[in-house]
Amino acid sequence: xxxxxxxxxxxxxxxxxxxxxxxxxxxxxxxxxxxxxxxxxxxxxxxxxxxxxxxxxxxxxxxxxxxxxxxxxxxxxxxxxxxxxxxxxxxxxxxxxxxxxxxxxxxxxxxxxxxxxxxxxxxxxxxxxxxxxxxxxxxxxxxxxxxxxxxxxxxxxxxxxxxxxxxxxxxxxxxxxxxxxxxxxxxxxxxxxxxxxxxxxxxxxxxxxxxxxxxxxxxxxxxxxxxxxxxxxxxxxx
Ligand SMILES: C[S@@+](CC[C@H](N)C(=O)[O-])C[C@H]1O[C@@H](n2cnc3c(N)ncnc32)[C@H](O)[C@@H]1O
Numbered sequence: 001x002x003x004x005x006x007x008x009x010x011x012x013x014x015x016x017x018x019x020x021x022x023x024x025x026x027x028x029x030x031x032x033x034x035x036x037x038x039x040x041x042x043x044x045x046x047x048x049x050x051x052x053x054x055x056x057x058x059x060x061x062x063x064x065x066x067x068x069x070x071x072x073x074x075x076x077x078x079x080x081x082x083x084x085x086x087x088x089x090x091x092x093x094x095x096x097x098x099x100x101x102x103x104x105x106x107x108x109x110x111x112x113x114x115x116x117x118x119x120x121x122x123x124x125x126x127x128x129x130x131x132x133x134x135x136x137x138x139x140x141x142x143x144x145x146x147x148x149x150x151x152x153x154x155x156x157x158x159x160x161x162x163x164x165x166x167x168x169x170x171x172x173x174x175x176x177x178x179x180x181x182x183x184x185x186x187x188x189x190x191x192x193x194x195x196x197x198x199x200x201x202x203x204x205x206x207x208x209x210x211x212x213x214x215x216x217x218x219x220x221x222x223x224x225x226x227x228x229x230x231x232x233x234x235x236x237x238x
Pocket of ligand 1: 022023024025026027050051052053054055056057072073074075078100101102103117118119120123124
């Protein structure tokens, strides 16, 4: 992915992202206003971007809100990119990136004013363990923003197993969060479809593994596109 300008270009076009944002998910640019507002961070507060990948979305939100940023991901390669991008977009000293996992952030209890986790909570095994960890790391009243997918029909066998029974409202409430809002975003889903359609139609020399992987992911996703809903969730820590 790090060395695939073709894949980045396809996603950038359909998600309307600026060049060199440094993302790995499929969150469109229009979502960032909404997420930044929902997180309601105090200037000088601390935002934690969990499974941040190359960090672009968290860096952009920290920039808009004037907060400090800690990004956590289990890919040291992605974090190397994130450090470079943060130095360019935020300047020195505002952001730190650490290797960690969704279910163990290795951060003190109650340290974060806000946590965001884009297109990644479904990788935690189980997602409920990640939500408990997010609650532990958030200060009381701290805000959480998640983007992911949920099955249109719970338990649908055509849906990958990690998403098949995901029910964020139930999981967030069980983890003790308040003010839980879980909503569908049809326009985000349409942008994602556009990117997959272009990836599937792109002819290349077969030497770009990230493009090949997006094409494969696109084929699978388009085959049963209606089985998943694009979801954003917000909640407040008690
Ligand atoms: C689809 S990408 C999203 C990255 C970023 N949040 C974004 O939206 O651009 C998923 C990310 O989750 C990370 N990841 C997957 N499983 C993880 C785990 N158990 N702990 C920490 N990071 C994980 C991957 O390394 C990857 O960077």
